[in-house]
Amino acid sequence: MIPELGHFALALACVLALVQSVVPVVGAARRDVRWMGTAGPLAAGQLVAVAVAFGCLLWAFAVNDTTVSNVVANSHSAKPMIYKLSGAWGNHEGSMVLWVLILALCGGSVAAFGRDLPTALKARVIGVLGWVAAGFLLFIIFTSNPFDRIWPPPPDGQGLNPVLQDIGLALHPPMLYLGYVGYAVTFAFAVAALLEGRVDAAWGRWVRPWSLVAWSFLTLGISLGSWWAYYELGWGGYWFWDPVENASLLPWLVGTALLHSAIVVEKRDALKIWTVLLAIMAFAMSLLGTFLVRSGVLNSVHAFANDPTRGAVILALLMIYVAGAFALFAWRAPRLAPTGIFAPVSREGALVVNNLLLCSIAAVVLAGTLWPMFADILTGAKISVGPPFFNMATAPLAIPLVLAMPIGAMLPWKRGDVWGAMQRLWWAACLSLGIGFLYLAALGYPVWPAIGMALAAWLIIGAAADIADRVALFRRPAQAWQRAKGLPRAAWGAAVAHAGMGVTIAGVAGMGVATDTLVALKPGESARLAGYEWRLEHITDVQGPNFTARRAVVTVMRDGATVTVLSPERRTFQVDRQTTTEAAIHTNAMRDLYAVLGEERDGAGVLRLHNNPLAPWIWFGSIIMALGGGLSLSDRRMRVAAPAPKGATAPA
Amino acid sequence: MSDTAAPPPRRRRWMLYAPLGLAAAAGAGFWVMLRGLQTGEYDPRGVPSALLGRAPPEFSLPPVEPANLPALSSADLRGPLPSPIVVNFWASWCVPCIVEHPQLMRLSREGVPVFGVNYKDRPADGAAFLQRHGNPFAKLGRDEPGRVAIDWGVYGVPETYLLDRQGLIRWRFAGPITPEILERDLRPLLRRHA
Numbered sequence: 001m002i003p004e005l006g007h008f009a010l011a012l013a014c015v016l017a018l019v020q021s022v023v024p025v026v027g028a029a030r031r032d033v034r035w036m037g038t039a040g041p042l043a044a045g046q047l048v049a050v051a052v053a054f055g056c057l058l059w060a061f062a063v064n065d066t067t068v069s070n071v072v073a074n075s076h077s078a079k080p081m082i083y084k085l086s087g088a089w090g091n092h093e094g095s096m097v098l099w100v101l102i103l104a105l106c107g108g109s110v111a112a113f114g115r116d117l118p119t120a121l122k123a124r125v126i127g128v129l130g131w132v133a134a135g136f137l138l139f140i141i142f143t144s145n146p147f148d149r150i151w152p153p154p155p156d157g158q159g160l161n162p163v164l165q166d167i168g169l170a171l172h173p174p175m176l177y178l179g180y181v182g183y184a185v186t187f188a189f190a191v192a193a194l195l196e197g198r199v200d201a202a203w204g205r206w207v208r209p210w211s212l213v214a215w216s217f218l219t220l221g222i223s224l225g226s227w228w229a230y231y232e233l234g235w236g237g238y239w240f241w242d243p244v245e246n247a248s249l250l251p252w253l254v255g256t257a258l259l260h261s262a263i264v265v266e267k268r269d270a271l272k273i274w275t276v277l278l279a280i281m282a283f284a285m286s287l288l289g290t291f292l293v294r295s296g297v298l299n300s301v302h303a304f305a306n307d308p309t310r311g312a313v314i315l316a317l318l319m320i321y322v323a324g325a326f327a328l329f330a331w332r333a334p335r336l337a338p339t340g341i342f343a344p345v346s347r348e349g350a351l352v353v354n355n356l357l358l359c360s361i362a363a364v365v366l367a368g369t370l371w372p373m374f375a376d377i378l379t380g381a382k383i384s385v386g387p388p389f390f391n392m393a394t395a396p397l398a399i400p401l402v403l404a405m406p407i408g409a410m411l412p413w414k415r416g417d418v419w420g421a422m423q424r425l426w427w428a429a430c431l432s433l434g435i436g437f438l439y440l441a442a443l444g445y446p447v448w449p450a451i452g453m454a455l456a457a458w459l460i461i462g463a464a465a466d467i468a469d470r471v472a473l474f475r476r477p478a479q480a481w482q483r484a485k486g487l488p489r490a491a492w493g494a495a496v497a498h499a500g501m502g503v504t505i506a507g508v509a510g511m512g513v514a515t516d517t518l519v520a521l522k523p524g525e526s527a528r529l530a531g532y533e534w535r536l537e538h539i540t541d542v543q544g545p546n547f548t549a550r551r552a553v554v555t556v557m558r559d560g561a562t563v564t565v566l567s568p569e570r571r572t573f574q575v576d577r578q579t580t581t582e583a584a585i586h587t588n589a590m591r592d593l594y595a596v597l598g599e600e601r602d603g604a605g606v607l608r609l610h611n612n613p614l615a616p617w618i619w620f621g622s623i624i625m626a627l628g629g630g631l632s633l634s635d636r637r638m639r640v641a642a643p644a645p646k647g648a649t650a651p652a
Numbered sequence: 653m654s655d656t657a658a659p660p661p662r663r664r665r666w667m668l669y670a671p672l673g674l675a676a677a678a679g680a681g682f683w684v685m686l687r688g689l690q691t692g693e694y695d696p697r698g699v700p701s702a703l704l705g706r707a708p709p710e711f712s713l714p715p716v717e718p719a720n721l722p723a724l725s726s727a728d729l730r731g732p733l734p735s736p737i738v739v740n741f742w743a744s745w746c747v748p749c750i751v752e753h754p755q756l757m758r759l760s761r762e763g764v765p766v767f768g769v770n771y772k773d774r775p776a777d778g779a780a781f782l783q784r785h786g787n788p789f790a791k792l793g794r795d796e797p798g799r800v801a802i803d804w805g806v807y808g809v810p811e812t813y814l815l816d817r818q819g820l821i822r823w824r825f826a827g828p829i830t831p832e833i834l835e836r837d838l839r840p841l842l843r844r845h846a
Contacts, residue, residue, distance in 0.1 A: 237747040277671065284675070297685040297694075311686050319679045326672035333668050370678070377684050377694060386808060387745055388772055518753065518785045579832065598754055599831055606754055 003068050003147040006056025010097075010147075013049035013104070014137035016042055020107075020130030024123035025195070036123035040111035043126050046133060047108035054101045057146055061088040066157060069150040070094065075157040078546040079165065086170030092294065092310070093146035095173055100136050102174075102181040103129065106210075110185065117206060124192035125185075132184050135317045143310050168228035175221030176248060180286035182214020183251060186258065187283035190276045191325055194332040199276060204266030207279065209633055211259045214282075216629030218252050223622035231583050236516055236594055236610040238618055241390040243298045246369040247289035253362035254282045257355045264348050268413060271348070272336040274355070280329060284322040285362075291318050298373060343415040350408025357401040364393045402455045402505070405498055406462025410469065428465045432457035443513050452509030459502030463495040493632025500624030503617050510591075510614020520604045530611035532593065533557045537565075539597070539605050547571045549582075552597045552605055556586065568597040568607070587616050703821050707731075708739075708813070709803040713793025716770050718779035724767050724793030731819030736845040738766045738838075739813040740789075741801055743773040744781035746809045752828035753785050759834075760788035764842060768792040771801050771809050814838065816845040 020042040027035025060068045061084050064077045074091045075084055089098040107129040114122045140146070189207050193199045225248065230238045239245060258278040264271045292298050295311025342348040368385045406428065410421040422429075436454025440446070468474065470491060471483040519527040519534075526535035537553040549571040556563045566584035573580070586593045592615040598606035688694025712725035729737060740756060742749040760766045768789035770778040775794060782789070795801055804813070806826075814823040823841050825833065 236750075240747065273668075281671070291682070295682075295686060295689075297682065297689065311689075312683075315679065315682050315686060319675070323672060323675045323679065326675050330668040330672050334665065373685060374681055377681060377688065386743075386772065516750075518750070608750065 002056050002059050003065065003149065006053045006060070007145065007147040009049045009053040009056065010137060010141055010145075013046050013053065013100070014134060014141060016046040016049060017130050017134040017137055020046060021127055021134050022130075023127075024130075025127035028120040028123040028127070028195075031120070033119065036119050039123045039126035043104070043107040043111040043129070046130075047104040050097070050101045050104040054097050057088050057094055057097055058085055060147070061085060064157060066153040066155070067149050067151065068146075069148045070146045072150060072154055072157050076546070077156050080545060082167070082170065083165045089173055090169070093140070093144040095177075096136065096140050096144055097146055098174060099177050099181065100133055100140065102177050103133050103136070103184055106181055106185045107133065110188075114206075118202070121189075121192055121196060121203070121206075124195050125188045128188035128191045129184065132188070132321065135320065139310075139313050139317060143313055166228065166232055168224055168232070172221060172224045172228060175217050175224055177221075179214045179216075179218025179221050179255075180251065180289070182210055182217060183255060183279075183282040183286050185210045186214065186279040187321075187325065190279035191328060193276060193336070194325075194328045197332055197335040199265065199272040199336045201266050201269055204262050204264075204269075204275070207275070208259070208262045208266060211255060211262055211279075211282075212629050212633045215252070215255050215259050216626040216633070218248070218255060219622050219626045219629070222248050222252055223619050227619045230615070231585055232580070236514070236583075236596070236608070236612065238511065238615070241368075241387045243369050244293055246365050247292045250362055250366055250369075251282050251285040251289060253358050253365065254278060254285050257358040257362075258282050260351045260354050260358075264351050268342060268348055270342060271352070271355075273333045276333065276336065277329060278355070278359075280322070280325045284318075284325075285366075287314075287318045287322065291315055292369075298369075342413070345411070345418055346416045347408065347411045347413045349416075350404060350411050353404055354401065354408060357397050357404075361394050361397045361401070364397065365390065368393065399451070399455065402459060402501075405459060405501070406466060409462070409466050409494060409498065424469050425462060425465055428458065428461040431461050439509075446513050449509045449512030452505055452512060456502045456506035456509055459505065460499045463499040463502070466498075467492070467495050489635040490632045493628045493630070493635070495628070496631055497625045497628025500621045500626075500628055502621070503624055504619075504621030507614045507617030507619075507621060510617065511612055514610060514612045514615070516608060516610040518598075518606065518608050520601075520606050522604045525604075527607070527609065529609050531558060532563065532611070534595070534607070534609055536605060536607065539600065542569065544571065547573045550597065550600070552595075552607065554584070554595050554607065556593055564593065566593065566595045568595045570597050589616055590614065592616060703805060704824070705820055705822070707819050708815070708821060709800075711793075711800045711803060713769065713795055713800060716775045716778050716792050716794045718775055719782055719787070719792055721787070721789060721792040724769065724791040728767065728791055729815055729819050731817060733815070733817045733819055735763075735765060736817060736822075736842055737815045737819075738764060739769065739815065740766060741769045741771045741795075741804075741806050741809050741811045743771045743809045744777040745773065748828035749781075749810045750785065752810050752812075752830065753788070755829045755831060755834045756788035757786050759838075760790070765790050769795050769800065771795050771806070772798045812838075814841055814845070 020039065023035050024039035024042070027033075027038070057070075059065075060071050061075055062081070064071060064075055064084065066072050070091065070093050074094075075087045079087070088094045107126055110117075110122070110125055110129065114125075117125070186207050189203065189210070193203055222245075225245070226238050229240070229245075230236075258275065261271050261275045261278055265275050291311065291314045294314055297311065368389055372385055406425060407418065407421050410424060411418075432454045435457040436450050439453040440450035443449070467484075467487075470487055471480045473480045476483075515530055517527065517529050521527060521536040523536055523538045526533050528534070533556070535555045535557065537555055539550055539552045542549040542551045549569040551567050551569045554566040554568070556566060564586040566586055568584040569582040571580050571582060581596050581598075584595045590613070592610070592612040594610035594612055594615075596608040596610075598608060600606070685694050708726055708729055710726045712727075713723055715721060715723035729739070738756075738759060756766055766788045768791070770792060773794075773796065775796075778794070793800070808826060810828050812825045812829055813821055816822045822845060823837070825837065827833075829838065
């Protein structure tokens with residue numbers, strides 16, 4: 001009964017979305033206030049319907065309802081409750097329901113918090129969100145119904161991929177989706193602006209919080225995925241330039257550019273066409289990621305259930321939304337003429353540089369990800385594009401980007417001068433160069449890690465210098481505290497996010513000097529790595545809730561004193577006979593000691609030991625970045641209505 | 653005011669159509685891939701069908717000097733051979749290669765000839781990798797430009813091929829040889845072609 005209710009709720013949501021995609025938009029075109037007024041209630045109704053459907057799906061997984069084929073395929077009664085629930089969105093059908101739930105949540109929030117939006121713009125935005133929701137709801141209902149019944153019901157489910165039974169992975173998709181879907185809202189704003197033929201400061205003010213929300217969640221989502229790969233795959237690496245990883249990085253790069261160019265639209269009424277294009281591209285990249293991951297057209301180390309038929313439908317949706325929006329863009333964009341004028345050296349100029357570099361990096365990553373596939377169909381050649389290409393091609397773009405970040409943040413609007421900014425930053429530059437050279441000398445001249453460390457220091461110290469400059473810490477220290485309190489949260493947010501990027505880069509630079517070794521040890525024997533002595537005590541059998549495991553106990557000692565005891569495991573899951581490695585990680589915030597248990601033979605266990613300096617900083621930095629985004633979001637300006645533009649309801 | 657602003661000059665209008673053109677081209681490409689997936693003409697993981705059952709392409713690779721191993725060329729793979737041969741493409745920068753390394757070591761200890769191609773790697777790094785993790789390779793070629801890998805149709809590293817005693821390619825696997833893959837796929841094939 002409950003699954004039928006969920007199915008019905010999905011159908012209802014689909015009908016509401018279809019109405020939502022027509023009535024408010026037509027109303028906006030005809031300037032009919034009543035038709036436009038339906039947008040809010042329709043969005044709210046769609047949210048309720050999708051929430052009910054998602055609740056029903058969770059219920060089916062929670063009680064392990066084996067008459068639902070999705071539960072049979074992806075769940076098992078022996079699984080802990082948290083993974084039963086996360087299994088609801090750990091598969092294709094459920095993850096699509098989560099996707100539309102978050103989309104409906106965004107539509108509902110635009111309706112609820114958008115009271116200050118011009119009525120026509122609001123109606124159009126919600127209407128465009130309705131188009132997106134309708135497409136994906138039709139896709140779910142016709143090709144991936146999560147409530148399909150199976151009769152007679154099997155006695156129990158077939159389990160979930162044990163690699164996916166993990167708290168990091170339970171949270172990873174919702175975070176990523178919050179990011180992806182957040183870009184659906186900026187996309188809706190861009191399309192609404194094109195329909196309206198108007199982009200102004202008020203529009204920029206509305207796009208900014210949404211791109212901030214999307215960006216913060218996407219940052220967290222990507223970093224959760226990377227963290228999961230780090231501790232669960234047991235390879236000791238954190239980023240493999242795998243196509244699936246690149247697919248999530250692309251919207252982040254474009255979204256970061258959007259975040260910065262929307263500031264220029266809001267403050268200076270310039271870069272309008274470009275910002276609209278970025279908003280469309282950010283969503284296009286999100287959809288492209290979904291397509292690449294779900295259709296099976298690419299080769300990835302991450303296993304997914306692929307289905308070319310579904311891929312065709314996602315491709316159709318992608319083309320309708322993206323090509324449609326680009327066609328609208330080509331037709332209407334000439335109307336969005338810029339009015340703000342600025343000198344090349346200015347805050348605006350710096351943000352243009354930021355945009356160009358970020359988009360170039362995105363283009364390089366996109367080309368590297370897609371080229372092997374296109375080369376295959378065009379010339380039949382099978383080629384591979386690996387980490388050396390990505391590292392080599394992105395570094396020359398990323399380094400100037402990082403160098404420009406603190407300088408750009410210090411330039412004034414309209415017209416600035418680089419030397420003025422450098423005068424206030426010279427001590428930061430000297431300090432970071434010094435840190436880079438210290439790192440170089442202390443660790444035996446690793447060139448790239450040292451450059452990374454200097455850049456990281458430059459970002460962190462540069463962000464501190466920016467804040468110190470704004471509160472006049474050195475010129476008028478007595479009033480600094482008062483000024484700090486008065487400083488807009490957006491300024492704090494920018495400084496914190498930039499510093500967070502610095503922390504992440506420091507972590508990457510630390511991992512650049514990581515060391516590892518592969519040893520076969522008998523109990524009682526020990527190996528040396530990075531100044532530590534790693535002694536294998538014993539290997540025993542362990543019984544888990546739904547798996548059995550071999551667990552090694554490794555004592556790590558330094559100068560005779562025990563630092564930590566690591567227990568890496570190799571787990572075998574009974575239901576599907578799959579084996580996973582559980583890396584044991586000890587962290588003291590400055591380095592990770594990381595051990596993986598391999599196979600055993602002749603009484604000896606093969607252990608892979610890693611010494612990863614500063615590894616936790618990679619993820620810690622991204623949390624700081626997301627916090628910076630949140631801080632910026634709490635700025636008073638975001639909550640206060642934008643000044644009503646002249647002739648807000650003027651015809652397009 | 654933006655309503656009355658003049659449109660940009662005509663010669664720049666075409667740029668506004670560039671995103672649409674690119675999206676359309678990409679969409680067409682993806683469509684071809686999806687069609688190919690169903691007909692079997694496009695397979696991102698598959699070996700180029702031309703190579704299965706065929707001898708590998710002609711090549712002659714220089715040695716990885718610091719490793720002190722004989723170099724590898726297609727002459728070493730020409731049949732008749734005393735036993736089937738495993739050819740493994742790897743690199744020191746490749747993390748999954750560390751994962752599969754113990755399985756290659758095991759094969760070489762059991763007497764299976766394992767030949768390596770060090771792909772897009774610096775010789776010193778490749779040799780250091782073998783120094784640290786052990787050397788399973790009887791012969792090792794250096795493919796720094798990645799040219800031979802292209803001829804073989806290597807999609808990425810690690811990638812492993814099995815040649816039978818006639819020197820024909822019988823099996824190809826993209827990704828790390830895990831203990832499961834070794835037991836389930838590779839060993840039965842080694843037995844069959846022995």
